Amino acid sequence: MTDGVFLSAAIRFDLPPAVEDALLKGVPMFFVTEADLFRDRWYWADKKVVTAQRQVRLAYQPLTRRWRVTASSGASAGVAGAALSQSFDSLNEALISLQRVSRWKIAEPFEVEPGSRHNVELRFRLDVTQLPRPFQIGALGQSDWDISANTFQRLPVEPEK
Amino acid sequence: MSTPVVLDDAAAHKALNHSRAVRWSIGIGLAAMTAVGLVLLFLLAQATNNQAMYEQNYARLFVLNVVIAGLLLLVIGWIAVRLISRLRKGRFGSRLLLKLAAVFALAGFVPGLLIYVVSYQFVSRSIESWFDVKVEGALEAGLNLGRVTLETLASDLASKSRSSASQLVDVPDAIVSLPLDRVREQLGAEDVFLWNASSQLIGGTGKSRFQLNPVRPTPQQFRNARTQRAMSWIEGLDEATPGDITNARIKALVVVPNPNLGFSGELRYLQVTQALPPTLVANALAVTEANREYQERALAREGLKRMYIGTLTLSLFLAVFGAVLLAVVLGNQIVRPLLLLADGVNQVAAGDLTPKAALQGKDELGGLTRAFADMTRQLSDAREAVQSSMEQVNSARANLQTILDNLTAGVIVLDPGGVILSSNPGATRILRAPLAAFEGRRLADVGGLEEFAADIQRQFDSFLGERAEHGLEAWQHSFELGSNQPGGSAPNGDIVTLVARGAQLPDNTRLLVFDDISEIVSAQRSQAWGEVARRLAHEIKNPLTPIQLSAERLEMKLSGKVLPTEQAILTKSVKTIVDQVDAMKRLVNEFRDYARLPAAELKPVDLNALVAEVMQLYDDENAKVPVHMELDAGCPKIMGDAHQLRQVVHNLLQNAQDATESAVSAGSQPGAVVIKTQWVESSGRVRLSVLDQGCGFPENILRRAFEPYVTTKVRGTGLGLAVVKKIADEHASRVDIANRVVDGKIGGAQVSLSFAIQKTAQT
Numbered sequence: 026m027t028d029g030v031f032l033s034a035a036i037r038f039d040l041p042p043a044v045e046d047a048l049l050k051g052v053p054m055f056f057v058t059e060a061d062l063f064r065d066r067w068y069w070a071d072k073k074v075v076t077a078q079r080q081v082r083l084a085y086q087p088l089t090r091r092w093r094v095t096a097s098s099g100a101s102a103g104v105a106g107a108a109l110s111q112s113f114d115s116l117n118e119a120l121i122s123l124q125r126v127s128r129w130k131i132a133e134p135f136e137v138e139p140g141s142r143h144n145v146e147l148r149f150r151l152d153v154t155q156l157p158r159p160f161q162i163g164a165l166g167q168s169d170w171d172i173s174a175n176t177f178q179r180l181p182v183e184p185e186k
Numbered sequence: 187m188s189t190p191v192v193l194d195d196a197a198a199h200k201a202l203n204h205s206r207a208v209r210w211s212i213g214i215g216l217a218a219m220t221a222v223g224l225v226l227l228f229l230l231a232q233a234t235n236n237q238a239m240y241e242q243n244y245a246r247l248f249v250l251n252v253v254i255a256g257l258l259l260l261v262i263g264w265i266a267v268r269l270i271s272r273l274r275k276g277r278f279g280s281r282l283l284l285k286l287a288a289v290f291a292l293a294g295f296v297p298g299l300l301i302y303v304v305s306y307q308f309v310s311r312s313i314e315s316w317f318d319v320k321v322e323g324a325l326e327a328g329l330n331l332g333r334v335t336l337e338t339l340a341s342d343l344a345s346k347s348r349s350s351a352s353q354l355v356d357v358p359d360a361i362v363s364l365p366l367d368r369v370r371e372q373l374g375a376e377d378v379f380l381w382n383a384s385s386q387l388i389g390g391t392g393k394s395r396f397q398l399n400p401v402r403p404t405p406q407q408f409r410n411a412r413t414q415r416a417m418s419w420i421e422g423l424d425e426a427t428p429g430d431i432t433n434a435r436i437k438a439l440v441v442v443p444n445p446n447l448g449f450s451g452e453l454r455y456l457q458v459t460q461a462l463p464p465t466l467v468a469n470a471l472a473v474t475e476a477n478r479e480y481q482e483r484a485l486a487r488e489g490l491k492r493m494y495i496g497t498l499t500l501s502l503f504l505a506v507f508g509a510v511l512l513a514v515v516l517g518n519q520i521v522r523p524l525l526l527l528a529d530g531v532n533q534v535a536a537g538d539l540t541p542k543a544a545l546q547g548k549d550e551l552g553g554l555t556r557a558f559a560d561m562t563r564q565l566s567d568a569r570e571a572v573q574s575s576m577e578q579v580n581s582a583r584a585n586l587q588t589i590l591d592n593l594t595a596g597v598i599v600l601d602p603g604g605v606i607l608s609s610n611p612g613a614t615r616i617l618r619a620p621l622a623a624f625e626g627r628r629l630a631d632v633g634g635l636e637e638f639a640a641d642i643q644r645q646f647d648s649f650l651g652e653r654a655e656h657g658l659e660a661w662q663h664s665f666e667l668g669s670n671q672p673g674g675s676a677p678n679g680d681i682v683t684l685v686a687r688g689a690q691l692p693d694n695t696r697l698l699v700f701d702d703i704s705e706i707v708s709a710q711r712s713q714a715w716g717e718v719a720r721r722l723a724h725e726i727k728n729p730l731t732p733i734q735l736s737a738e739r740l741e742m743k744l745s746g747k748v749l750p751t752e753q754a755i756l757t758k759s760v761k762t763i764v765d766q767v768d769a770m771k772r773l774v775n776e777f778r779d780y781a782r783l784p785a786a787e788l789k790p791v792d793l794n795a796l797v798a799e800v801m802q803l804y805d806d807e808n809a810k811v812p813v814h815m816e817l818d819a820g821c822p823k824i825m826g827d828a829h830q831l832r833q834v835v836h837n838l839l840q841n842a843q844d845a846t847e848s849a850v851s852a853g854s855q856p857g858a859v860v861i862k863t864q865w866v867e868s869s870g871r872v873r874l875s876v877l878d879q880g881c882g883f884p885e886n887i888l889r890r891a892f893e894p895y896v897t898t899k900v901r902g903t904g905l906g907l908a909v910v911k912k913i914a915d916e917h918a919s920r921v922d923i924a925n926r927v928v929d930g931k932i933g934g935a936q937v938s939l940s941f942a943i944q945k946t947a948q949t
Contacts, residue, residue, distance in 0.1 A: 050481030051474065088333050088474055089420050157482050 030132035032060055032077075036124045036149050036174055043169040044151070045116070053084035055152040056123060056172075060131045065142040074143070077131035080152070081123055085116075092119035142179065149174040213515050216261070220508045223254045227501050251500050258507035265514050278532070279525040286517035287510070294509020302502040309494045317484050325477040332470030339462070340418035340436050346373055347438040347458045348416045354380070354442050354456060362389035369456070376435070377459040380442070381408075383452055392459070403439055403457060411455055416440040423467070434462040523551035527558055539566035595701040599691065604628045604643055607695060616684065616702045617667070638667060646688055646696055653690075660689040664703070683707050708893060712908065715894045720781035723774040730767050730774070737763040780894065780905050786827035786916035790944040793824050793831070793863055793872060800835045801861075811843045816862035821872050824941040830913045835861070837906040838876040838937055844899055845880025845935060856880055856934070866940070871919075875938040882925040882932035891923055907937075914939055 036058075040048075048054055058079040063071035082095040092113040113119040137143065150173035269287070272280035350369045357365045362380050370378040370391050377392030385402055403411075410417045417440075422433030442454040483490070523545050530542040544559040545552040590597055596613030598606060598621065605628050609621040619632045630639035641663075649661040667682040686700035741760040748756060794817045804813045842859040849856045856879035864873040883891060883898070890896050892911035897904035907923075914921045919941045926934040 047481075047485050050485065051478035052482050052485065086423055086474075087329055087477070088336060088470055089423055090333070157486060 028134040029130045030062060030134075030137060030145075032126060032129045032131050032145065032147070034126040034129075034147060034176075036126070038124070038172055038174070040116075040120065041169045041172070044172070048083065048085050048116070049087075051085060051087055052156070053082055055155040056081045056083065057148075057150055057152045058126060058129075059148040060129070061146040061148075062132050062136070063144040063146065064138060065144065071144060075132045075136050077129070079126075079129060083119060083123060090114075092116055094119050094122050144177065144179050146177045147175070209515075209518070216511045216515065219254065219258065219261075220504075220511070223251070223258070223504045223508070227251065227497075227504055248496070248500075251504070255500060255503045255507065258504070258511065262507055262510050265511075269514075278529060279521060282524065283514075283517055283521045286521055287513045290513025290517055291506075291510040294513060295506050298502050298505045298509065302498060305498050306495060309498065310491055313487055313491050313494070317487060322480065322484070325473065325480055328473035329470075329477050332466075332473055335466060336420055336436075336462070336470065340420060340438070343373070343375075343436050343458060343460055344416045344418035344438040344440065347418075347440045347456060350458075351440045351442045351456045354454070355444070359388045359454075363391060366391045369458075373458055373460065375458045375460045377457075379457040379459075381455040381457060383454070388454065403437070403455075407439055408455065411439040411441055412453065420462070423471070434464075434467045436460045436462060520551075523547070523555050526555055527551075530555075530558055530562065534562055534565065539569060595699055598629070598698045598700075600629060600642075600696045600698060602694060602696065604630060604639060613700070616682065616700065618682075635667075638665060641665060642686065642688065642698060645686075649688060650690070660687050662687045665700075708890070712892075712894055716781040719777035719894070723777040723781065726770065727774045727778075730771055734764055734767040737767070776905055780909055780912070783830075783909065783912055783916075786830050786913065788825040788827060788917065790823040791826045791828050791831060792821075793826075793874060793941070794819070794821055796828060796831055797835060797861060797863060797874075800832055800839075804839060811846045812858040813839060813843075814858050814860050816860060818863045818865050818872075821863050821865045823944045824872050825944050826917055826941060827913075830916065834910050834913050834939070835874075837910050841906055841937075842876050842878035842880065842935075845878050845882070847880075848899075849880040852881065869940070870943065871940040872943055873938055873940045875936060877926065877934065877936045879926075879934040882935045883923070888923065888925070892921070910937075910939075917941060 044054060058081070060077045060079075062074045062076075064074050066072055078098070080097050082093075082097075084093050084095075085091075086093060092115065093110060094113065095110045097109075111119075111122060113122065131145075151170065153170055269280060269284050273284060350372055353369060354362065354365050359380075359382070366378045366380060366389055369375075375392065377390060379390035379392075380388040381402070382388050385405070385408060387402075407417065407419070416438065418436060418438040421435050421437055436459070438458045438460075440456050440458075442456050444453060526543055526545065533540070533542070539562055542555075542559040542562045544556040590610040590612075593610060593612050596610065596616040598609045598613050601607055606621060606625050608625060611622075614621045617632075617635060617638075619635055621632065624632050628639070629642070630636050632639070645661050645663055649658065652658065662685065664683065664685040667684055681704070682702055683704045684700045685703050686698060688699075689697045691697050737760045741756060744756055745753065797815065797817060801813065801815055806812060839859065839861065846856045846859060859879075860875075860877045862875050862877075864875065866873055881898075887896060887898055891907050893904075894908040895904035896908075897906075911921055917939075919939050922936075922938045924936050925932045926936050928934075
């Protein structure tokens with residue numbers, strides 16, 4: 026087994042009707058999960074050690090009536106940006122897979138300083154900037170299109186057994 | 187015409203330059219800002235068409251445009267605030283500027299608004315028109331068609347696979363290759379695999395048979411196949427694009443029937459993979475793609491509309507702001523000469539004719555300012571000329587007034603109705619009436635002048651009547667004022683003789699000039715008297731000596747030859763004759779003396795010594811009335827004729843004594859006569875005064891006391907004071923004669939003479 030910092034999370038949200046409508050009409054949506062690892066510094070603001078990014082594309086294929094979830098890691102995580110696709114028969118299944126983050130490696134062992142405290146900040150949002158431009162103008166400042174979560178946790182980092 | 191005065195004042199020039207520079211900089215700044223805004227607007231409009239550029243820069247451009255619009259708004263707000271504050275303060279011209287700016291702004295704003303409204307309608311309609319229910323329905327139908335076709339293909343493959351699977355029922359696992367090949371050929375499939383229940387590959391054939399690890403169906407799919415005996419699905423469409431459809435497959439998974447159910451318990455699955463017809467896939471994908479794009483746009487149409495309208499609104503704002511700014515700047519440019527003019531007009535109206543600033547522009551307004559500056563200068567010149575001539579007239583008038591005021595003659599201007607228009611102090615003095623107070627009233631209303639006014643009116647009437655015939659320019663007539671006064675106490679006393687001359691002034695008013703000739707008349711009278719006296723004395727004196735001698739001879743011859751009674755009569759008569767002749771001789775001599783008084787020979791005389799010498803004759807023994815001397819020892823020598831001065835002293839003392847005696851006879855107790863000399867330092871003259879406490883002068887005598895034959899004495903020639911006056915005139919000295927008023931009644935008389943002193947003695 027490899028060492029490193031792994032992150033698991035469950036994000037719960039209901040898809041707003043406007044977003045669901047757009048999905049059903051074939052417009053793909055992009056969800057971005059970002060994790061920042063901070064090291065505690067008593068004398069200064071916390072130092073950002075590493076930033077990991079993960080992008081999930083959710084799309085509907087009207088011809089086959091299937092949902093497809095494509096996850097790709099950002100280059101910053103140190104892992105090759107491989108894309109992993111899954112198809113689902115229903116939106117719910119797709120959402121469940123999308124809302125679950127399991128054993129996501131956000132940092133290598135050498136990036137973590139042993140003995141010091143680390144904090145993790147996790148951000149999840151619907152990436153409106155990847156939508157077609159007219160959507161952005163329409164969606165800008167509309168709560169229908171605002172899906173985001175933010176959490177900050179102080180975590181003791183333990184070496185993986 | 188000389189060049190107009192552009193700007194005399196260096197400071198004003200500087201200020202003008204400064205304001206010009208400020209205006210230039212503001213104008214350039216505004217122009218630059220507007221240009222930047224226009225460029226940005228152009229870019230924004232371009233970016234809306236150009237997808238890539240628009241994607242990158244739209245938000246940035248939008249923000250930049252908003253910022254510039256905000257800046258312009260700020261500038262306009264600042265200008266508006268300044269304008270309004272200037273308007274509040276009532277600064278000159280702000281109303282005009284506001285009006286011009288409003289007009290220009292309106293001219294810019296209204297077409298902009300019109301275009302905006304039309305474009306707004308156009309944009310919203312045209313965007314709406316893209317989205318048609320029919321098009322949407324067609325796309326939906328196309329999509330459904332593709333989907334149903336694919337499903338039909340899939341279920342067809344599934345059922346075919348099921349029938350093919352029956353061929354494999356009894357085929358053991360080891361020799362499946364041949365039957366599988368057969369099945370593949372029957373179905374025209376790409377690949378055929380056989381899986382056992384635990385998802386292990388038993389055998390396969392087809393293109394991918396050599397793949398080490400063919401894609402295994404998911405457990406879910408195995409479950410579904412087991413329960414439904416057969417299932418099919420389509421793969422590879424998710425990532426497929428109309429240009430890349432090689433991965434699109436139909437896969438069917440069917441259970442191979444097992445006749446020995448329960449014997450071996452082993453289920454086997456047949457998987458068939460068949461390629462989709464490429465045209466079908468391509469068309470279906472194209473429909474999908476079109477539908478997606480259509481739906482995307484339909485969903486985003488609000489955004490699109492907002493974007494276009496936002497661009498439009500922004501461009502309207504920029505255009506309007508630019509128009510307003512330009513309006514203010516241009517309005518300022520146009521208003522400035524007008525303000526300069528109006529300011530100048532105001533100054534001129536307020537009387538300030540200093541040179542006015544003029545603009546050097548070539549347009550009419552500049553010309554107007556230059557013309558105005560010219561006009562102001564000419565006006566100023568004209569006013570100066572008028573002022574100088576007015577000053578001349580004023581000084582001439584002042585001269586005339588001084589002359590009139592100091593004229594001894596009286597001048598009155600009357601209107602045809604006899605109303606006094608103006609008069610001079612001489613008239614007041616001569617007529618002894620406050621004419622200045624009667625200005626604007628009729629001359630006849632002045633107390634005591636009713637008759638005079640009537641006479642004058644008559645004279646004027648007859649003059650005006652006759653003028654046409656005789657061509658006269660003036661009338662002249664003499665009047666005696668006060669002669670016919672009914673209450674006049676003394677007929678001779680208060681008569682003023684006037685000679686008046688009247689003429690008509692150009693403005694139809696009447697000029698009356700008159701002079702008091704009483705003194706001239708008096709002088710003429712005394713001269714005439716002198717002549718009469720001289721002749722009379724001459725004629726009378728000649729027979730007097732023969733009369734006297736004849737009388738004495740009569741007495742001498744007849745004395746002792748007549749009776750004593752006749753002797754007494756004779757002696758008495760002769761004495762009377764001789765005495766009377768003597769008296770007559772003295773009288774005649776006095777007349778002669780008065781008439782031919784010799785011209786005085788003026789020499790330095792010590793007046794005190796002279797008075798003392800004369801006083802020897804008036805010492806206590808000789809005098810009827812005591813005479814006291816009060817001599818001022820400081821008197822300098824005067825210029826005079828000692829002989830004549832003695833005469834003066836004699837006459838005055840004689841008069842005083844006579845007055846005192848007559849007072850005694852009237853029963854009062856008068857004091858002594860006083861003669862005194864006095865050195866009056868201030869006037870530089872020596873004053874000789876004789877004072878008595880007699881009966882004084884009656885009022886009517888006082889005026890004419892110096893005329894001959896005016897006397898109060900019973901036996902008097904009336905020549906005493908006349909001689910004194912004559913001598914005083916010879917000495918150029920002034921004679922004052924007055925009554926001494928004590929306790930409101932006359933307590934005696936006083937006669938004073940003042941003499942000029944010897945000039946060399948003084949200097």
